Amino acid sequence: MARARSEERRAEILRATLEVIAERGYRGATLGAVAERVGLTQQGLLHYFPTKEALLVAVLEDRDRWDTGGGGRGGEDGAWRLELLGSLVEYNAMRPGIVQTFSALLGESVTEEHPAREFFTRRYTQVRAGMAATLRAEYGETLPGGLTPERAAVLLVAVMDGLQYQWLLDPEAVDMPEAFEDFLGLLRGGGSGPQAP
Amino acid sequence: MARARSEERRAEILRATLEVIAERGYRGATLGAVAERVGLTQQGLLHYFPTKEALLVAVLEDRDRWDTGGGGRGGEDGAWRLELLGSLVEYNAMRPGIVQTFSALLGESVTEEHPAREFFTRRYTQVRAGMAATLRAEYGETLPGGLTPERAAVLLVAVMDGLQYQWLLDPEAVDMPEAFEDFLGLLRGGGSGPQAP
Numbered sequence: 505m506a507r508a509r510s511e512e513r514r515a516e517i518l519r520a521t522l523e524v525i526a527e528r529g530y531r532g533a534t535l536g537a538v539a540e541r542v543g544l545t546q547q548g549l550l551h552y553f554p555t556k557e558a559l560l561v562a563v564l565e566d567r568d569r570w571d572t573g574g575g576g577r578g579g580e581d582g583a584w585r586l587e588l589l590g591s592l593v594e595y596n597a598m599r600p601g602i603v604q605t606f607s608a609l610l611g612e613s614v615t616e617e618h619p620a621r622e623f624f625t626r627r628y629t630q631v632r633a634g635m636a637a638t639l640r641a642e643y644g645e646t647l648p649g650g651l652t653p654e655r656a657a658v659l660l661v662a663v664m665d666g667l668q669y670q671w672l673l674d675p676e677a678v679d680m681p682e683a684f685e686d687f688l689g690l691l692r693g694g695g696s697g698p699q700a701p
Numbered sequence: 702m703a704r705a706r707s708e709e710r711r712a713e714i715l716r717a718t719l720e721v722i723a724e725r726g727y728r729g730a731t732l733g734a735v736a737e738r739v740g741l742t743q744q745g746l747l748h749y750f751p752t753k754e755a756l757l758v759a760v761l762e763d764r765d766r767w768d769t770g771g772g773g774r775g776g777e778d779g780a781w782r783l784e785l786l787g788s789l790v791e792y793n794a795m796r797p798g799i800v801q802t803f804s805a806l807l808g809e810s811v812t813e814e815h816p817a818r819e820f821f822t823r824r825y826t827q828v829r830a831g832m833a834a835t836l837r838a839e840y841g842e843t844l845p846g847g848l849t850p851e852r853a854a855v856l857l858v859a860v861m862d863g864l865q866y867q868w869l870l871d872p873e874a875v876d877m878p879e880a881f882e883d884f885l886g887l888l889r890g891g892g893s894g895p896q897a898p
Contacts, residue, residue, distance in 0.1 A: 629871070662880070677825075694887065
């Protein structure tokens with residue numbers, strides 16, 4: 505019973521953090537701002553999440569769970585559908601706050617002994633494997649563009665992440681969903697105009 | 702004369718910063734560590750670069766100048782050669798310190814009012830334009846994979862940046878130069894095995 509209440513409280517804190525991120529962005533999402541939102545003292549919040557980084561990693565883990573329907577490991581068949589990825593990128597283009605949080609934290613995570621480093625390293629291992637499974641299910645051992653599922657998966661992740669930085673810096677100049685569709689087109693064998701249907 | 706000496710001093714500071722980055726990484730590259738290396742007090746260093754971010758942006762601008770042979774705007778024909786980009790990625794794979802500094806600073810730059818935000822926004826506008834010019838010179842208005850030079854340039858930049866994060870987090874799992882070549886293959890029209898030469 506105490507455990508259930510504690511988990512409920514945790515979920516409430518994560519929801520509040522998302523709201524604060526949406527309103528004030530990554531820098532504004534301080535432990536103090538989140539504590540105020542849920543009616544806790546900052547000391548009380550630290551009981552659930554010891555640092556800002558731990559709180560934000562929990563938010564991103566939660567996002568992964570929702571976005572992929574299963575702990576970062578994919579949908580019911582153990583994999584994302586490729587077209588769903590396009591929709592995910594479109595959805596991300598409507599929530600710059602969480603994309604900014606992800607991108608800022610990813611940037612920090614490559615520095616020495618950063619608390620989010622392990623999360624991102626583990627996440628990418630899982631995400632690459634999940635995407636490779638998706639690609640294999642759709643295309644077999646070789647994609648139309650000539651790559652194996654594993655080698656295409658590395659690029660798929662790189663394009664999603666890289667586009668987010670360009671889009672966050674200059675949303676007028678970069679149409680993130682369009683660019684991602686362009687990349688899916690290349691994976692599918694590319695070629696514009698009159699080609700094999 | 703005083704101006705020449707000041708510029709010489711600036712260049713010396715940038716070289717020292719690169720050395721410190723190579724030895725201690727992004728976090729270790731503090732103003733104090735750089736000041737010590739060049740025999741200045743921290744106060745003296747602040748005369749040249751008012752913040753750590755300003756110093757690191759200057760290092761990255763300097764790198765861009767070297768890497769592209771002309772202030773981030775490309776080579777003598779106003780553009781990179783596409784195959785040179787592959788070599789640049791290979792070169793980057795041998796200098797994780799500067800790639801880490803770039804990636805960490807890029808991550809920070811997407812947050813509100815970060816001092817490096819303007820640098821990266823301007824840089825990407827220039828880099829996308831330079832790459833589009835390269836692609837147009839090589840392929841005309843449509844690449845073999847079907848994209849226009851401008852739309853391919855967005856993806857080219859995204860892949861370079863995105864691969865760096867995966868590689869920095871897990872260099873054993875991600876072969877950055879190989880993955881970048883895979884992407885160039887997709888832009889060139891993809892397809893493995895027996896194809897048009």
